[in-house]
Amino acid sequence: AQSVTQLGSHVSVSEGALVLLRCNYSSSVPPYLFWYVQYPNQGLQLLLKYTTGATLVKGINGFEAEFKKSETSFHLTKPSAHMSDAAEYFCAVSNSGGSNYKLTFGKGTLLTVNP
Amino acid sequence: DTGVSQDPRHKITKRGQNVTFRCDPISEHNRLYWYRQTLGQGPEFLTYFQNEAQLEKSRLLSDRFSAERPKGSFSTLEIQRTEQGDSAMYLCASSLVAGGRADTQYFGPGTRLTVL
Secondary structure, eight states: OOEEEEEOSEEEEETTSOEEEEEEEEOSSOEEEEEEEEOTTSOEEEEEEEOSSOSEEEOGGGOEEEEEGGGTEEEEEESSOOGGGOEEEEEEEEESSSSOOOOEEOOOEEEEEEO | OOOOEEEOSEEEEOTTOOEEEEEEOOTTOOEEEEEEEOTTSOOEEEEEEETTEEEEEOTTSOTTEEEEOTTSSOEEEEESSOOGGGOEEEEEEEEOEETTEEOOOEEOOOEEEEEO
């Protein structure tokens, strides 16, 4: 079974400050890891993903995340927050093996950006 | 590529009524997933199709729920005898699975169901 824990249901930062959203996962097989963003009343948009290879993954809108196997973590960062980054962020894991590839999501972190 | 579309975007119904939602995936995608998202939670897996075959159903999918993908293109999710606990956002996602590897799941905008 897989699971995702997102530490902090709500993170508030000032515009221009560092964004750090935490994600820890549990998986019995090598995981695929994802960060999605959800704006109000919309579906989910992929920010970035890790499958294999380089552990530092760069995504859209200046976000990046680093896969740390020893810490079972996949934290999302952005050096300088913008007002448009305010949204809910979901970390997700899926199996690299098998054939389902269903996503198991964390509960989400709501990011607020203050002017 | 027009993205994943879902219809309707919002549905309000009375307890006990039946509702049906539609999902149109990205045209070349052979895999389609349904998820449910309740307030304050992340999406939870309901079921998925590979072409027209429904290959797995979650325990969340009670016998009041049925999903189809008759020609391997669009999919429908029907809820019979709706209950207030069914109120949620229903999300559809599609992806391309080829050579034993899965590509990114692309999500639609969701259908928000409110059961009164």
